[in-house]
Amino acid sequence: MHTGFLLLALLTLASAGAAMCLRNLVHCALCVAISFVSLAALFLTLDAEFVGFAQILVYVGAVAILIVIAILLTRDISGHGQSLVFKPWTLGVGVGALVAGSLVSAVTSSAFTHRELPPAPAATVRQLGESLMTTYVVPLEIIGLLLTAALLGAVLLARRENEGGGRS
Amino acid sequence: MTTLQSYLILSALLFSIGLAGALTRRNAILVLIGIELMLNAANLNFIAFWRYGPHPEALTGVMFALFSIGVAAAEAAVGLALIIAIYRHYKTANLDKVTTLKG
Amino acid sequence: MDSQVAQYVPVLMLIGLAVLITGGMMVVSVLLGKRGRRTTIKDTAYECGMLPVGAGNTRLSVKFHLVAMLFILFDIEVVFLYPWAVVFKRMLAHPDTANLIFFAMLSFLGVLFVGYLYALKKKAFDWTH
Numbered sequence: 001m002h003t004g005f006l007l008l009a010l011l012t013l014a015s016a017g018a019a020m021c022l023r024n025l026v027h028c029a030l031c032v033a034i035s036f037v038s039l040a041a042l043f044l045t046l047d048a049e050f051v052g053f054a055q056i057l058v059y060v061g062a063v064a065i066l067i068v069i070a071i072l073l074t075r076d077i078s079g080h081g082q083s084l085v086f087k088p089w090t091l092g093v094g095v096g097a098l099v100a101g102s103l104v105s106a107v108t109s110s111a112f113t114h115r116e117l118p119p120a121p122a123a124t125v126r127q128l129g130e131s132l133m134t135t136y137v138v139p140l141e142i143i144g145l146l147l148t149a150a151l152l153g154a155v156l157l158a159r160r161e162n163e164g165g166g167r168s
Numbered sequence: 169m170t171t172l173q174s175y176l177i178l179s180a181l182l183f184s185i186g187l188a189g190a191l192t193r194r195n196a197i198l199v200l201i202g203i204e205l206m207l208n209a210a211n212l213n214f215i216a217f218w219r220y221g222p223h224p225e226a227l228t229g230v231m232f233a234l235f236s237i238g239v240a241a242a243e244a245a246v247g248l249a250l251i252i253a254i255y256r257h258y259k260t261a262n263l264d265k266v267t268t269l270k271g
Numbered sequence: 272m273d274s275q276v277a278q279y280v281p282v283l284m285l286i287g288l289a290v291l292i293t294g295g296m297m298v299v300s301v302l303l304g305k306r307g308r309r310t311t312i313k314d315t316a317y318e319c320g321m322l323p324v325g326a327g328n329t330r331l332s333v334k335f336h337l338v339a340m341l342f343i344l345f346d347i348e349v350v351f352l353y354p355w356a357v358v359f360k361r362m363l364a365h366p367d368t369a370n371l372i373f374f375a376m377l378s379f380l381g382v383l384f385v386g387y388l389y390a391l392k393k394k395a396f397d398w399t400h
């Protein structure tokens with residue numbers, strides 16, 4: 001169990017780091033897809049099967065594809081000789097390291113985080129469906145509204161191709 | 169046995185990788201990828217706290233993670249549409265070049 | 272915990288089998304395949320056709336992006352439909368929850384259908400121009 005967690009954690013961190021460091025943007029997108037897959041496997045080790053399923057379906061199946069298509073659409077023809085990062089790149093990495101240090105020190109100093117694994121809860125899809133239909137029915141409707149708003153905005157933004165920037 | 173601590177450290181490191189990438193990379197799509205990594209780290213925290221928490225049968229963390237995945241995907245769709253709209257106007261996805269609010 | 276992990280052994284076996292088959296095909300084609308002579312003419316994209324014109328990396332149409340974006344949004348819809356479908360029959364049989372489960376999902380789908388109609392109206396799926 002522990003070696004499995006270590007392997008998955010290493011895979012997640014290594015692919016996430018590679019996604020943020022590589023020069024080729026398509027390689028970055030593929031690395032982030034690997035990171036999403038290993039996060040789904042981590043959800044499985046935490047007995048959250050349905051969240052792992054949703055992670056694969058939404059992130060690996062759709063978001064990674066969308067990122068690849070966006071990379072292919074926005075290929076920068078002119079800017080080949082430019083650097084890939086903002087010039088004082090140590091500043092951004094320093095902020096990241098600072099956040100990592102403070103978070104890790106907060107986690108390690110807390111007494112709560114040493115608890116062992118309680119017995120596995122039965123998070124079946126049936127129970128998820130029941131609570132989705134009773135307690136979480138209003139958030140479900142709001143997610144529907146949000147998705148519709150996102151759909152309208154995305155269609156409107158991406159459609160202005162041949163009209164010279166104006167609406168049809 | 170894996171403790172809650174190891175999951176929390178993993179998600180803290182993942183969050184920091186995403187943050188450092190979002191702050192340093194110049195390509196707008198990579199900034200968005202960094203934000204997605206940060207959101208995924210938050211999801212891992214939700215699931216870990218749900219699993220190790222006192223009431224795992226309440227399914228709160230799982231539902232929150234599901235809704236968060238939905239919101240993050242909608243955000244990615246709109247964000248990438250914005251990047252494409254910017255690319256069409258400035259002919260670049262480089263954040264240095266996008267300096268004016270009004271075309 | 273071990274029984275939980277043991278449930279995924281078939282998945283691992285499937286992954287191993289997939290890697291084995293694809294890798295084996297590549298190895299076998301190298302081992303058994305007849306190595307042809309390679310000349311500059313052989314290496315062109317269309318050996319007997321016209322010469323390719325222009326750069327290889329033409330830009331994609333933005334329609335691909337639009338379709339992928341709509342796919343994401345309906346993908347999330349599927350994620351929420353699945354737990355609903357699992358409990359649908361049981362909650363419909365119960366008179367207290369029958370109205371709730373029917374109209375909750377109906378309004379969810381209805382709201383998303385309005386967005387779908389908008390995308391249709393704006394010719395998001397029209398590939399002719």
